[in-house]
Amino acid sequence: MLTKDVLFGVNILSLAGLLLYALIAISAHFLMSLGQTLFHLYLGHRRFGGRFFRNHMQFHHVHYSGNHVVSAHYLDNGDNNTLFFLTPVALVVGLGYCFLRLDFFMVQLAAMSLSFYGHVYIDKQFHVAESWLGRFSWFRRKQQLHFVHHRHANCNFAVIDYFWDQLLGTYRTVTATRQAASSSAATSSAATSSAGQSATRDAPNPHPTKPNHSRSLCSSAFVAIARPWRPLWRRRSA
Ligand SMILES: [Zn+2]
């Protein structure tokens, strides 16, 4: 009986420990995805970002723009932007080393490393034609949201967790983009036929739309909780 109680106690402790590990790993990933979103928004698309801004805007957004959003192989100018993202990661990991227990620190380090690699890898796969990840619906959905970013550069800055864009007010749905493109095309067609003028291309809408109603229950709850705090950090895109 005593042995059974001890074993049961050990199991409870193990379960609590595993849950704690899972919590640390999930928090580390969300911290990483928030950092990626903020870096992309405030350094990749602001002159303040310096070299990171130039690399991102003058190469990535030039080579993948309009309807040309994929290539046989990922196009890279050899100037590695990954190092910019590594700076805050190293800072967080360093703080973890100072303040976390060794096993918690190892979990945080492993989760952040995996998350970091996942962001870099998935971001590249978005632009690879016939990527092996294309068989997964979650990938295709995120890929389409990223392509919206390449057509309207003031929205969808996340790579994996787009609820950060919803919180920041920079989320734009694929549906909204298609509707804008079709209405723009209809307007161009009408203008061409009536006035004989040349058709105009789809003009980017500078104002990202509000989040759609297809967001998951989890992200809806998250956004609802965080919405009152949004004015504290929200800055409209120029
Ligand atoms: Zn961008």
Ligand SMILES: [Zn+2]
């Ligand atoms: Zn891209």
